[in-house]
Amino acid sequence: MQLQLENLVPIPLRDKILQRTSDLWNQVVTFTPGSFVKIKAPSGTGKTTLVHYLYNIRNDYSGKVLVDGQAWDAYKKDQIARMRQQQISVVFQDLRIFDQLTAAENIELKRVMLPNPYCTAEKVAEMAARLNVSHIMNQSGKTLSYGERQRIAIIRALVQPFEWLIMDEPFSHLDDENAQKAADLISEECRARNAGFILTDLDHDNRFAYDIHFNL
Amino acid sequence: MKQSFFGLLKKIIQTGIGKGRLLMATIGLGIAMFLLLLSIQMHTDFNQLLYNQQNQNESVDFLVINKKITNDMMGQSEKSVFTPQEIADIKKQPFTAAFGFITSNQYKVTAAAPGDLHFYTEMFFEAVPDTFIDVKSEDWKWQAGDNTIPIILPNDFLNLYNFGYALSQGLPQISQETIKALPMKITISKGLLTQEFTGRIVGFSDRITSFLVPGSFMEWANGKFGNGVEAAPSRVIIKTKDPSNPVLVKYLEDKGYSTNQDKLKYSKTKVIVQTIVSVIGFFGLILLLFALLVFSMFIQVVIASCKREIQLLVTLGTAPRQLQRYLMRQFVPLYIFTAIISLLLITGLQWKAAGVLAGMNMFVSSWISPGTAGAALLVIVLVYIVNLQSVKRYINEIS
Incomplete structure (x- = not known):
């Protein structure tokens, strides 16, 4: 699955963005499938906006986001759902965990969304153990700390098949040790799928072997 | 989990x-x-x-339809006949499953009882297509040259005689079997031309209140003794699946036709x-x-x-x-x-x-x-x- 940006400019940030140069806004960019992409940007430059455009939950932009050569609006809702189940996964900055479900159920929801789940329940338990969240799996989403939610959101994103994983400041609530564990797990899972990722963050980091860096 | x-x-x-x-x-x-x-x-x-x-005994019903005789029409028999347009109209109604004319005789008919019974009457014949007749009899056929005419009487006629006339006049009541066994002397004539036949009652109809003879005889006799012009029918018979069909009842009413009201009672x-x-x-x-x-x-x-x-x-x-x-x-x-x-x-x-x-x-x-x-x-x-x-x-x- 190929992702391309074509002169993409968010309408609300248009004036601000056109005053300065950016590696991505208002450029023609192709993300090579399977590559690890880091997008570094200070606050307020539209990181989350970009992630939402890439994942197609916002469309207040000029220019185009091309998915396999076609703009998002060329796809039907059921096609987009299929992509989100099988080709593109996401970790939101605001995590988006269901409060009424337990941590385990939040992950299970995504796992069994496909009639033939991509990974086993044992695999989920193993990932939870690696990220030190096994003990909170039966707690309701409402009672989880931000750090715990973040790790649940990461595991949730990893239980499905994907070609691209999009992450918006995925380690913002984690200490360095836990962040590195999560990064290692993400790396492994991407390699296992021959998938790439697009990660946005505020600062420079060396948690991954990035193939390419962009400044937003 | x-x-x-x-x-x-x-x-x-x-x-x-x-x-x-x-x-x-x-x-x-x-x-x-x-x-x-x-x-x-x-x-x-x-x-x-x-x-x-x-x-119900029959899944279809037969209705004999005629125009109501009103005071205005008396003496003008041509007003009681159906015109070809009226006939065509009845035929094309959805409730009409089959349609037949009742053909009348165009000659004089007299009947006399055999032997010394001293019974003599002038009468008439009518004919309807065989499919409309409710009497099944082997003898119900006639072809040119036959000297015997099969006749169907209305059941009501026999009842009138047995329970009305015979009782009041002190005459013997007659069974269906006896009547069937009695040969009648039928004479048909037109002017000087006459011919004698033996009439034999072959059955009694509940459906059609008339003296019926086979269509083949009627055709032959009307040809030989009639005036050569086909008479317009004043009674027709239709077969209908549902005599209580409100459409049928309304049609008859609108056109001023009448039929056996009893059959329409379910309407x-x-x-x-x-x-x-x-x-x-x-x-x-x-x-x-x-x-x-x-x-x-x-x-x-x-x-x-x-x-x-x-x-x-x-x-x-x-x-x-x-x-x-x-x-x-x-x-x-x-x-x-x-x-x-x-x-x-x-x-x-x-x-x-x-x-x-x-x-x-x-x-x-x-x-x-x-x-x-x-x-x-x-x-x-x-x-x-x-x-x-x-x-x-x-x-x-x-x-």
Whole structure:
């Protein structure tokens, strides 16, 4: 699955963005499938906006986001759902965990969304153990700390098949040790799928072997 | 900790919020379905009472139709004949299954009893196509050269003689068998031309009140003794599946035709029953519409109250189709439950009604008709389609 940006400019940030140069806004960019992409940007430059455009939950932009050569609006809702189940996964900055479900159920929801789940329940338990969240799996989403939610959101994103994983400041609530564990797990899972990722963050980091860096 | 996807959805999409509405919608659907099925079943039962072999001797009926003789028409026999246009019009009516002329004789007929019975009368003959005759007899045939004419008398005629004339005049009553055995001397004439035949009664008709001879004889005799011009018929006979058909009754009334009124007696009852059935069915339909509306409101409320959750589900990749399937799964058991309850009630009523009617020598099936069961299925399908449309629309609106 190929992702391309074509002169993409968010309408609300248009004036601000056109005053300065950016590696991505208002450029023609192709993300090579399977590559690890880091997008570094200070606050307020539209990181989350970009992630939402890439994942197609916002469309207040000029220019185009091309998915396999076609703009998002060329796809039907059921096609987009299929992509989100099988080709593109996401970790939101605001995590988006269901409060009424337990941590385990939040992950299970995504796992069994496909009639033939991509990974086993044992695999989920193993990932939870690696990220030190096994003990909170039966707690309701409402009672989880931000750090715990973040790790649940990461595991949730990893239980499905994907070609691209999009992450918006995925380690913002984690200490360095836990962040590195999560990064290692993400790396492994991407390699296992021959998938790439697009990660946005505020600062420079060396948690991954990035193939390419962009400044937003 | 293995849970199905729908099991998890159940925790996210709370349908409890509209429980009152859902209950109302289901009860409404139940009553609507009951009324609709009741009207269909009543319709079927009534038709069964009217047309079933057990309830009636003939599944079709024959009506002899003539114009009413009014004071204005007296002395003008040409006014009582049917014109070709009128005949064509009767033929093309939907209730006319078959049509035949009653042909009259154009010559004089006299009949005399054999031996010393001293019975002599002038009479007439008529002929109708054989398919309209209710007497089955081997002897009912005639061809040129035959000296014997088979004759069918109306049953009423014999009754009039036996119970009216014979009793009052002190004459012997005669059995059907005796009359059949008596050869009559039939003389037909036109001016100086006369010919004698032996008439033999071969049967008695309840259907046609006339003296009938075979069509072949009538044709031959009218050709030989008639005036050469085909006479216009003043009586016609039609075969109809349903003499109580209100359309037929109205047609006869409008045209000023008359027929055996007794045969039309069911018509009024039928109109009344049809009206009752229609009113019940109409209320059923109206109620069904309301039930559909309440269902739709329920769906709207549920989806609106879970708007954020549904949006997140879609964001995470849940297909609108999966959500639709999940929501419809909450409803379909309700439809089926309602349909089963309604059908059970109707079956119970039908069984009971069949028992009561059988006591009055009226027979209807003790089971519901396939039409009723089919209608239940149809209602389920309709409700399913309408609800699926609402679910689709509201999910589409927010996703």
